[in-house]
Each structure stands twice: as C-alpha cells, then as structure tokens.
Amino acid sequence: MTTDRAAIEELIYSSCMALDDNDYASYMSMCSPDFTYRLTAFSPEVKQDMSWLDHDRAELEDLFATLPKHNSDRNPLTRNAVVYKVKINEEQKKADVISALQIFRTALNGGKSELFAVGKYVDEIALDGDEPRLVSRRVKLDTRDLGWGYHVPF
Amino acid sequence: MARNQTEWRQRPKKLPPSHYVDPAIYSDPQLFDEEREKIFGKVWWLAIHESEVPNPYDFRTYQHPAGRELVIVRGEDMKVRTFYNICPHRGNLLVYEPSGNAKRLVCIFHQWAFNGKGECIDIPRGKDGYQDRVCASDVALKEVRTEIGYGGFVWVNVDDNCGPLSEHIGHALDYMLPELEAEPMQVLWYYQARLKTNYKLIHDTNSEFYHDYLHYHNRITGMMKPESGYFQRRYEAFPNGHASVGSMNVDYGAYKGGGHSDLGWPNLPTNGWKLVDLFPCITVNLRTSVLRIDTYIPLGPKDVILEFRALGLKSDTPQMRRQREKDAATIWSPFGRNLHEDLLASTGQGIAMTEHSDPMYVLQGREENQTIHDEIGMRHYLAEWSRRMGRSSADPYARETKTKSA
Numbered sequence: 001m002t003t004d005r006a007a008i009e010e011l012i013y014s015s016c017m018a019l020d021d022n023d024y025a026s027y028m029s030m031c032s033p034d035f036t037y038r039l040t041a042f043s044p045e046v047k048q049d050m051s052w053l054d055h056d057r058a059e060l061e062d063l064f065a066t067l068p069k070h071n072s073d074r075n076p077l078t079r080n081a082v083v084y085k086v087k088i089n090e091e092q093k094k095a096d097v098i099s100a101l102q103i104f105r106t107a108l109n110g111g112k113s114e115l116f117a118v119g120k121y122v123d124e125i126a127l128d129g130d131e132p133r134l135v136s137r138r139v140k141l142d143t144r145d146l147g148w149g150y151h152v153p154f
Numbered sequence: 155m156a157r158n159q160t161e162w163r164q165r166p167k168k169l170p171p172s173h174y175v176d177p178a179i180y181s182d183p184q185l186f187d188e189e190r191e192k193i194f195g196k197v198w199w200l201a202i203h204e205s206e207v208p209n210p211y212d213f214r215t216y217q218h219p220a221g222r223e224l225v226i227v228r229g230e231d232m233k234v235r236t237f238y239n240i241c242p243h244r245g246n247l248l249v250y251e252p253s254g255n256a257k258r259l260v261c262i263f264h265q266w267a268f269n270g271k272g273e274c275i276d277i278p279r280g281k282d283g284y285q286d287r288v289c290a291s292d293v294a295l296k297e298v299r300t301e302i303g304y305g306g307f308v309w310v311n312v313d314d315n316c317g318p319l320s321e322h323i324g325h326a327l328d329y330m331l332p333e334l335e336a337e338p339m340q341v342l343w344y345y346q347a348r349l350k351t352n353y354k355l356i357h358d359t360n361s362e363f364y365h366d367y368l369h370y371h372n373r374i375t376g377m378m379k380p381e382s383g384y385f386q387r388r389y390e391a392f393p394n395g396h397a398s399v400g401s402m403n404v405d406y407g408a409y410k411g412g413g414h415s416d417l418g419w420p421n422l423p424t425n426g427w428k429l430v431d432l433f434p435c436i437t438v439n440l441r442t443s444v445l446r447i448d449t450y451i452p453l454g455p456k457d458v459i460l461e462f463r464a465l466g467l468k469s470d471t472p473q474m475r476r477q478r479e480k481d482a483a484t485i486w487s488p489f490g491r492n493l494h495e496d497l498l499a500s501t502g503q504g505i506a507m508t509e510h511s512d513p514m515y516v517l518q519g520r521e522e523n524q525t526i527h528d529e530i531g532m533r534h535y536l537a538e539w540s541r542r543m544g545r546s547s548a549d550p551y552a553r554e555t556k557t558k559s560a
Contacts, residue, residue, distance in 0.1 A: 059411070
C-alpha cells in the first residue's frame with residue numbers, strides 16, 4: 001500500500017500532463033478498471049448542478065478512440081493542478097484528494113495563452129497497489145462560459 | 155482557375171437573389187442597429203422556462219436582444235410577470251443576480267422597494283423629500299408583455315402593441331405540441347457562451363442540415379443509413395419565418411464514445427428527432443430523450459450570447475435525470491460531439507466574413523425538393539428578414555436596383 005503524499009500528488013500531475021499531450025493511453029493507465037469520470041458545474045442561473053460529461057471507463061476509452069474523427073479545436077490546453085487536500089484512509093486503502101485546477105489555452109496561431117477555465121479536481125484514489133490509481137475523478141468547474149467548447153475532457 | 159477581383163465580387167449568375175446573400179448582413183453595424191429596432195424589439199422571445207421560477211417571489215433576469223435588461227418575477231399570486239430591471243428612481247439595476255427569491259425587489263442604491271406586481275411599496279423618507287410631488291403610485295416598474303406557453307416557456311415581447319404569442323408562432327410548433335405538452339418539464343442544464351460571430355450564422359446551423367456531414371456523430375448515428383429516413387426529412391415553412399424539419403430515426407448505438415439510452419420521450423417515436431426553428435433565433439430541438447432549446451441574444455453584428463437549455467421531465471427519478479443529462483452531454487454540452495463543431499464552424503464564418511475581409515456572396519442555393527439538404531430553411535428565414543427590414547438580404551443597399559434603374 002502506498003501512503004506517500006508525494007506519490008499521490010505525482011499521480012494528479014501526471015494525469016494533467018497525459019491529457020495535455022493527448023496521451024490517452026497513459027491517462028487510462030493511471031485509472032482503475034472501475035474508473036468513473038464526471039464533469040459538473042453549478043449554475044447560479046438555474047440554481048443546480050449540471051453534468052456536462054459523465055463516463056465510466058469503457059465509455060471514456062471509446063470517447064478517446066473517437067476524438068480524432070471529429071472536427072475539434074486543436075489549440076492545446078495546459079492543465080495546472082495544485083493539490084490542496086489529501087485525506088488518506090489507511091483502513092480502506094484509499095485517499096480523497098482535492099486539487100485546484102486552472103486550464104490555459106494556447107493559440108496555435110501566434111501562441112498567445114489565455115485562461116480557459118478554473119475549477120477543482122475531486123479525486124478518489126486507490127492505494128492498495130504498488131502505485132496509486134484514480135478510482136473516480138469529478139471535475140467541478142467554476143468557469144461555465146467555455147465559448148465554443150472543447151472535445152477533450154479536462 | 156481562381157477568380158480575379160471582379161469575378162470574386164460578382165453575384166452568382168445562375169441563381170436568383172433569393173438563393174444568395176450579401177455578406178454585409180453578417181457584419182454591418184448599421185444593419186444590426188436596424189435589426190434591433192425592426193426585429194428584436196418587435197418579436198416574441200423565449201426568455202426562460204417556468205421551472206426556473208417555480209415558487210412565489212422567485213426571479214430570473216433576462217438580457218433582452220432589443221437592449222433592455224429585464225427581470226422575470228413569479229408573484230405571490232403565482233402569476234409570472236416581467237419588468238424592466240431598472241429602478242425608476244435613479245436608473246440603477248434593480249436585481250444584480252441572475253436568479254433568486256425576494257418578497258420585495260429592493261434597489262441597493264436608495265432602498266426603493268417593489269412587489270411582484272411591479273408596484274412601488276416603499277420610498278424611504280419619501281414624504282420628507284418629495285412631499286406630494288412624487289408618490290409611490292407614480293413610480294411603478296415598467297411591465298413587459300409576458301405569456302407562458304408551448305411547454306411552459308416564458309415568452310416576452312417589449313412591444314406593448316404586439317399581437318399575442320400565438321399569432322407570432324402560428325402553426326409552427328403544432329407538430330411538436332404532443333411532446334412539448336405531454337408532461338411538465340424541468341431544466342437539466344443551462345449553458346451560456348459568448349462568441350464573436352453573427353447570430354444568424356449560428357442559427358443557420360439549426361436551419362440547414364447539409365453541414366450534418368461535418369459531424370462524425372451524425373454520420374455514424376443514422377444519416378448514411380437508407381432506413382433512417384434522414385434523406386426523406388422535409389422542411390415545412392410557416393409564416394413569420396419559422397420552419398420545421400421532419401423526424402428521422404437516430405441510431406445512437408452506432409456511436410461509441412458517449413452514453414445513450416432508451417429513455418425516450420412521451421409521444422415521441424423511439425429514437426425520434428423533431429426540430430422547429432423560430433424566427434429570429436430560437437430553436438426547439440427534441441432528440442430521443444432530451445429537449446434542447448437554443449435562444450441567442452445578439453449584442454452586435456459580431457457579438458452574441460448563446461443560451462442552450464437541456465430539459466427533461468419533472469417526473470424523472472434521479473437516475474432518469476442523470477441519464478438524460480448524459481444523453482444530452484454526449485452531443486450538446488460544451489464537451490459534446492456536435493455543439494462544439496457547430497460553434498467552431500459558425501465562429502469561423504464570423505472571423506472570415508468581416509466588414510473589411512472582402513467576402514463573396516454567400517450561397518444558399520441547394521434545391522432538393524425541400525428535403526434535408528435543401529437550403530429552403532435559410533431562404534425562408536431570410537425572406538422574413540428581408541420583409542421586416544425592408545431590404546433584400548441579397549442586396550441590402552439596393553445597389554443592384556440602383557444600377558438597373560440608372
């Protein structure tokens with residue numbers, strides 16, 4: 001069992017780097033077989049949580065396989081996470097982790113970087129193996145206006 | 155062979171003016187000001203769904219395309235009314251938050267207070283300052299025409315002299331009424347985005363379907379299959395610029411990469427899809443298990459706020475609601491397969507067709523017996539636009555007319 005905070009933090013940061021590189025295989029290798037991914041935002045307009053992506057592991061893998069077939073914004077993203085809280089449950093061999101998330105988009109044309117979105121990762125991480133693994137990731141966005149949107153999950 | 159400047163700016167020789175568009179209608183600030191006066195300030199707009207103000211004293215703000223800030227309020231009598239969101243005292247915003255609940259709308263500036271009927275009910279130290287020269291009954295809020303209908307949507311019109319909503323809609327929504335009025339609905343999510351393009355270009359993505367080839371998701375979920383009914387979908391044009399598109403059978407199972415369900419919708423055939431475009435930029439789009447409503451708020455010729463609502467049924471269990479959200483997210487959320495591609499394309503048009511980019515006449519010339527790749531939807535829309543503007547969309551400055559008469 002891994003209870004090393006540094007290893008947990010490295011998992012979070014590695015997951016950001018994998019998605020930044022569109023390296024979906026690496027990303028999935030950091031996830032457990034029963035991994036779930038959900039992206040939500042709270043709307044003050046309609047006063048409720050909204051779910052904008054909601055996938056289990058198989059659906060996410062299908063999505064990643066399908067992405068190249070779509071017309072998409074190709075301006076790359078840079079995900080910058082800062083781990084705020086790590087709560088380790090040694091009995092259950094898991095950790096609940098909250099990280100601040102900022103996402104920047106860099107224009108292919110000209111290279112200007114702009115803040116695209118802010119929010120939080122709320123992760124559940126399994127610690128029962130040699131390395132920590134993501135069991136669930138909930139992306140809670142504060143930013144709701146994402147312009148024309150983006151196909152790759154945050 | 156590429157075209158020279160003269161050829162580039164020539165009108166299409168073999169098409170009538172109804173089949174091409176002068177690109178200035180997408181970029182000219184003067185034309186936009188005229189649209190605000192002649193169109194936005196005259197038509198009915200779908201502002202919110204009534205489930206956004208379910209309880210007495212609930213309010214919701216709305217930025218009206220004619221430029222007015224509005225606040226929609228459910229009074230203690232449960233009636234929904236709309237007012238200018240401006241304090242009649244010194245012109246401050248009355249309500250700052252997009253939604254909330256307040257027994258009295260109180261201006262933060264000098265604490266003037268108003269009830270759900272728009273009546274002024276308190277002017278602090280009123281008698282001391284105004285004596286009998288100004289009293290509460292003189293300073294009520296400005297009420298805006300409001301109707302609820304076609305599935306519980308709240309419609310507003312800032313023209314006091316407008317006809318009823320039913321006159322504007324006519325029979326355009328008739329073929330969706332069984333679905334819209336089957337059961338009370340609720341908003342699942344609301345997505346608002348501001349883009350630098352013209353509102354008509356984004357509305358085009360709902361009123362022409364030739365661009366369906368753009369969407370990998372659409373190609374694989376039905377349009378290529380003869381049994382889907384895709385190429386048999388027919389446009390029906392209605393008065394006032396509205397149009398509907400016939401249903402088809404969507405095969406969600408063919409797409410790997412998103413959730414889909416057999417949840418369906420009351421009165422809609424399994425895997426059905428119905429769509430109605432309302433002039434000038436409202437779309438009612440029911441696809442298998444989710445109702446999507448598009449409402450656009452034009453702010454300038456190249457500046458628009460887009461509002462997208464996904465709706466389910468009020469009777470949904472939490473599991474059903476989550477599944478409907480999932481179905482909607484697959485294609486229509488900001489991470490959805492189709493919405494992103496539509497918004498990319500229409501923004502690209504906005505970038506390419508500016509006042510000074512020397513764009514060509516835009517073609518809307520496809521004729522396929524009014525079926526799905528016929529561009530009659532856009533032509534019908536621009537015929538109404540031309541009628542209201544008193545200008546041809548192919549020749550808004552009447553250059554052609556002047557040339558011929560000279």
